[in-house]
Amino acid sequence: MEYAAKKRVTRRECVWAQIEQLVPWQALLQLIEPVYPKDGKRGRRPVGCERMLRMYIAQQCLGLSDEGMEDAVYDSVAVRNFVGVDLGQQAVPDATTLLKFRHLLQQHGLTQRILALINEQLSQRGVLLRAGTVVDATLMAAPSSTKNRTGQRDPEMRQTKKGNQWHFGMKVHVGVDAEMGLVHSVVTMPANVSDVTQAHALLHGQESDVFADAGYRGVDKRAEVQAQHPAVNWHVAMMPSKRKALDKGEHVFYIIKNIFGLKKVRYRGLAANTAQLYTLLALANLLLAKRWLLGTHTLGAS
Numbered sequence: 001m002e003y004a005a006k007k008r009v010t011r012r013e014c015v016w017a018q019i020e021q022l023v024p025w026q027a028l029l030q031l032i033e034p035v036y037p038k039d040g041k042r043g044r045r046p047v048g049c050e051r052m053l054r055m056y057i058a059q060q061c062l063g064l065s066d067e068g069m070e071d072a073v074y075d076s077v078a079v080r081n082f083v084g085v086d087l088g089q090q091a092v093p094d095a096t097t098l099l100k101f102r103h104l105l106q107q108h109g110l111t112q113r114i115l116a117l118i119n120e121q122l123s124q125r126g127v128l129l130r131a132g133t134v135v136d137a138t139l140m141a142a143p144s145s146t147k148n149r150t151g152q153r154d155p156e157m158r159q160t161k162k163g164n165q166w167h168f169g170m171k172v173h174v175g176v177d178a179e180m181g182l183v184h185s186v187v188t189m190p191a192n193v194s195d196v197t198q199a200h201a202l203l204h205g206q207e208s209d210v211f212a213d214a215g216y217r218g219v220d221k222r223a224e225v226q227a228q229h230p231a232v233n234w235h236v237a238m239m240p241s242k243r244k245a246l247d248k249g250e251h252v253f254y255i256i257k258n259i260f261g262l263k264k265v266r267y268r269g270l271a272a273n274t275a276q277l278y279t280l281l282a283l284a285n286l287l288l289a290k291r292w293l294l295g296t297h298t299l300g301a302s
Contacts, residue, residue, distance in 0.1 A: 016082045019061065022286040022293055024121055028053060031117060035108050047093045052101045054083045055093055060279050063261030066095035066102075106271065111278035118282045119184055127289045132178030132209040133185075135202045135216065137195045138253045140273070141264045142169035156270045158190035167191055170270060172277060174252065175202030178211060181251045182285045188274045200224045203232065211235045255284040 029050055037046045058079055059069040072079050073092045085092055105111050122128040142157040159168045171193060175185030185202045195215040200222070203210060210232050212219065219225055220234040256262050260280050265273045286293070 010078065012076075013078045015061070016058075016078055018290060018294070019057065019283075019286075020082065022290055023057060023283075024118065025050065025053070027117055027121065028114060031113055032105070032110060035104065035110070047097055051084050052093060052097070055098055056101055056105070056279075057283070058082055059098065060276070060283060061260060065266065066098045069098060070095045102275075105279075106275040111275045111282075115183075115186070115278045115282040115285075118285060119182070122182065122285065122289055122293075125293070127180060127292050128182050128184065129177055129179045130184075130204060130206045132211065133203055133207040134176045134178050134181075134211045135173070135195075135199050136176065136213065136250070136253075137171050137173040137198070137215070138257075139167050139191055140170050140172055140262070141167060143264065144168045154268050156190065156268075157265075158192040160191040169265060170273060171195075172253075173198040173202055174281070175204065176252060178207075178209070181288055183252050183281045186274075186277060186281060188270055188277065190270075196222065200228050203229050205229070207232065209233045209235060211237075213237050251288065252281060252284045255287060256280045259287070260284075 032053060033049050036049045036052075039045055055069060055073070058072070059066070062069070062072060062079075064072060070092060073083055073085055074080075074087075080087070105114075119128055123130075139160070139162065142154050144153055146152055153168065157169050159166055160171075161167070169191050171189050171191050173187040173189065173195065174183050176183050184204055187198045187201050189198060196217075196219050199210075199212065199216055199219045205228075208231070210229075212234065214237055216234075216236050219236065220232075225232075256277070260283070262276075262280060267273050267276065
């Protein structure tokens, strides 16, 4: 009764309301339910698929661990309302249940399919264009500490030097729609892999022009590019001051690092972190396209 009588809607509640409207829930459930555990005669009854999907989406938006997400459901009325838990009626799914749900999505490659499904729906609504692509990459730090069970750093992460500073972690390569800034292709590699070697894998094949920063110089002469994308016109910036056309790629990196809080990878190994990135980039695409999806594209940016 106290919550219903409050006079102010918080910023977080506004965000949850937008996510509620933007996410194609039924399409995602149809994607996940065929592999989701069914009710059995023995053991504990599985939590509903929609509730676990909502808890997983909330976890990605808040940038929380499994245990942190379980605590957030208990702590926040707004989070409970979004997930669909009434403490007087249902138990909160615990951290282990959320962990198993994440592993289920990773095991069946469903987070990659979530990105593809959302992009397909955006394309049907005319939001995702395919005339041009911006290719870009960003470093994602990984814990460098050896204070763990193996006594070693993550063997799938690598060290690289950018400017005068060394970085340990992975690199996220993306292909972004040149008009809308929405991600359509993702490749993850150890941090020491050069940007230019992954450029061919970031194109969908329908673009006529590709834009890239100075790190991609010479890309048009590479054998794999000439073999797979011979008709593409490459526009490679020679200096940072000429990067205005390339800002689209930076928008999605800003969202996953600053809005979703993924400034350092959470999991061990490329596979688990890549699975998470597919989901985050799918949600980032929805946020970037929200003015068009919610019918507010004639208004100024909020």
